[in-house]
Amino acid sequence: MSEEQISKIEVIKREGHHLRGTIAKALQDGAVKFSEENIEQLKFHGVYQQDDRDLRKMLRQEGKDRHYMMMIRVRIPGGILSANQYLQFDQISERYGNQTMRITTRQTFQLHGILKGDLKASIQAINACLITTLGGCGDQVRNMTACAKPRMGPCAEWVRQDLLVLVDRFSAKTHAYHEIWLDGEQITLAEDESEEPLYGRTYLPRKFKFGLAFEGDNCVDVYSNDIGIIAHLENDEPAGYTLVVGGGMGRTVSDPATYPRLASAFAFVTREQLAATCEAIVTVQRDYGNRENRKFARLKYLIEHMGLDTFRILVEERLGYALAPPRELNWHSFQDHLGWHSLDHSDIGFLGIYVENGRIMDTAHLRLKSVLRQVIARYQPTIHLTTQQNLILNGIRQKDRANIEMLLREAGVFLHENISVLRQNAMACPSMPTCGLGIAESERALPSLLSKLEQVIARYGLSDEPITVRMTGCANGCTRPYISDIGFVGRVVGKYDIFLGANSLGTRLNELFLEQIPFQSLVDTIEPVILVYANQRMAGERFGDFCHRVGLESLRKGVSISG
Ligand code: SRM
Numbered sequence: 001m002s003e004e005q006i007s008k009i010e011v012i013k014r015e016g017h018h019l020r021g022t023i024a025k026a027l028q029d030g031a032v033k034f035s036e037e038n039i040e041q042l043k044f045h046g047v048y049q050q051d052d053r054d055l056r057k058m059l060r061q062e063g064k065d066r067h068y069m070m071m072i073r074v075r076i077p078g079g080i081l082s083a084n085q086y087l088q089f090d091q092i093s094e095r096y097g098n099q100t101m102r103i104t105t106r107q108t109f110q111l112h113g114i115l116k117g118d119l120k121a122s123i124q125a126i127n128a129c130l131i132t133t134l135g136g137c138g139d140q141v142r143n144m145t146a147c148a149k150p151r152m153g154p155c156a157e158w159v160r161q162d163l164l165v166l167v168d169r170f171s172a173k174t175h176a177y178h179e180i181w182l183d184g185e186q187i188t189l190a191e192d193e194s195e196e197p198l199y200g201r202t203y204l205p206r207k208f209k210f211g212l213a214f215e216g217d218n219c220v221d222v223y224s225n226d227i228g229i230i231a232h233l234e235n236d237e238p239a240g241y242t243l244v245v246g247g248g249m250g251r252t253v254s255d256p257a258t259y260p261r262l263a264s265a266f267a268f269v270t271r272e273q274l275a276a277t278c279e280a281i282v283t284v285q286r287d288y289g290n291r292e293n294r295k296f297a298r299l300k301y302l303i304e305h306m307g308l309d310t311f312r313i314l315v316e317e318r319l320g321y322a323l324a325p326p327r328e329l330n331w332h333s334f335q336d337h338l339g340w341h342s343l344d345h346s347d348i349g350f351l352g353i354y355v356e357n358g359r360i361m362d363t364a365h366l367r368l369k370s371v372l373r374q375v376i377a378r379y380q381p382t383i384h385l386t387t388q389q390n391l392i393l394n395g396i397r398q399k400d401r402a403n404i405e406m407l408l409r410e411a412g413v414f415l416h417e418n419i420s421v422l423r424q425n426a427m428a429c430p431s432m433p434t435c436g437l438g439i440a441e442s443e444r445a446l447p448s449l450l451s452k453l454e455q456v457i458a459r460y461g462l463s464d465e466p467i468t469v470r471m472t473g474c475a476n477g478c479t480r481p482y483i484s485d486i487g488f489v490g491r492v493v494g495k496y497d498i499f500l501g502a503n504s505l506g507t508r509l510n511e512l513f514l515e516q517i518p519f520q521s522l523v524d525t526i527e528p529v530i531l532v533y534a535n536q537r538m539a540g541e542r543f544g545d546f547c548h549r550v551g552l553e554s555l556r557k558g559v560s561i562s563g
């Protein structure tokens with residue numbers, strides 16, 4: 001590949017001395033923002049430079065520069081952290097961030113609103129509670145997701161161990177992180193020594209995601225990952241894993257050659273084969289993935305381009321043996337483990353708490369952040385963040401349940417049974433005012449839209465139907481809207497494309513129903529479809545399955561669009 005062909009970011013990675021760039025120097029220069037090269041390097045360290053988009057216009061009119069601030073995304077494998085880590089994280093968000101903590105759709109935390117001058121202190125504080133930000137973002141293996149449901153017994157422990165082996169294997173090994181943020185000593189390597197034996201100088205062509213599900217329970221949307229790992233249990237022992245490959249949601253509206261894709265069934269591996277097989281997959285993507293055009297750099301395009309059979313041959317060549325065919329998969333649940341549950345009929349259990357759009361904060365009517373702090377400090381549960389932006393308190397004794405419920409109620413926090421099924425299953429991405437790629441509102445728009453939609457759904461007697469609604473501020477798909485019953489995807493300011501017809505179990509993508517519908521018309525536009533669903537569905541038929549069966553063309557005929 002000639003120098004002209006490779007993408008600018010590839011050059012930045014290559015010249016960046018294993019993620020060093022000039023970040024260390026820039027942290028001392030007194031400027032409020034980073035250079036373009038450092039912005040790219042910083043992503044690998046879990047840091048995005050953003051600006052407050054609400055202030056842009058006013059600042060421009062005043063002749064001032066943007067209000068720059070950093071977003072930090074940490075890495076919490078499988079979303080599990082201790083009570084102490086949670087509480088320290090809460091303090092860090094209060095001290096350096098915008099006082100909110102956001103649970104992401106990949107079950108980790110983001111902090112927003114950190115000023116450049118506070119960045120190093122924030123990352124040091126995060127590391128002090130034994131959480132890293134390295135690998136939060138960037139062209140490497142990102143935070144690995146796993147079903148957040150607490151499970152008892154050795155089997156759950158083995159699967160967790162297998163995940164942690166992968167986390168270790170695919171974590172960047174560069175010393176840059178310690179040098180820059182933790183004032184570690186600079187190391188000198190011999191000529192033939194590599195700081196990154198797996199990733200090399202240029203890391204991966206693009207982000208790379210792993211997700212782990214237990215067979216039957218697809219709460220993590222396992223098919224949306226570059227590698228989806230499905231654990232098979234037999235007689236309470238892990239019998240091995242089915243791997244699915246090449247999932248991804250992102251698309252670019254202006255380029256119809258881009259598309260969301262569900263991962264393809266690939267192979268069955270034993271526990272012993274898991275890590276080596278994943279490494280072979282990752283390195284094939286490293287060596288053959290597109291480094292010219294980032295729009296086509298994800299594994300899904302490589303697999304579509306070369307074909308799954310050729311891809312398998314390359315993986316098997318690296319392994320030195322043939323892979324067993326994938327097992328047939330059956331899914332029965334996608335829901336997020338909300339509410340009280342007992343662990344194996346013991347006195348101990350867990351509570352899944354609904355968090356609207358993953359944002360943990362205090363408002364005048366809802367003191368979610370304060371009450372979680374209080375409950376977690378007193379009862380010391382283990383915290384499990386979920387891939388649907390919620391939170392589980394694990395390890396709660398039966399005798400403490402009533403008191404916890406009372407504390408939550410007093411703070412205005414409802415248990416899931418008092419929240420509509422529609423709302424429990426809905427997600428929105430941050431978009432405005434922090435996301436630089438956001439086109440339309442998302443997190444700030446979804447709650448009011450749901451209030452209106454709840455009324456419509458109740459009118460047709462469908463309040464108990466688990467209809468999933470996912471909204472994003474652009475087509476990138478950060479809440480995985482292309483595998484929801486109703487996907488609202490921001491297209492231009494104030495207007496959304498509507499997607500219908502996915503399978504809520506996460507095994508079928510939805511399709512574009514209507515384009516550029518104004519926000520205020522979204523519910524009215526969807527109402528006729530809900531009406532036909534109420535009248536014509538078959539027994540037990542889910543909303544997405546109904547839309548798929550009837551066909552979007554026929555559903556479009558009944559819709560009139562205003563706006
Ligand atoms: Fe995402 C970029 C937020 C999960 C696909 N995503 C971004 C950025 C960093 C914008 C940017 O590049 O400047 C957003 C920061 C917004 C902000 O203000 O915080 C952002 N993505 C998020 C989060 C916080 C959404 C949420 O509501 O939780 C999620 C953080 C996950 C994490 O902890 O790592 C998040 N993003 C996802 C997912 C869902 C998933 O992985 O399960 C996807 C779709 C799956 C996939 O990767 O294909 C996703 N985000 C993207 C893309 C499109 C990637 C592509 O292949 O085209 C971008 C843009 C890009 O990478 O160029 C993006």
Ligand code: SF4
Nearest residue numbers: 429435438473474478
């Ligand atoms: Fe930003 Fe788009 Fe992702 Fe929403 S979907 S967070 S607007 S990149």
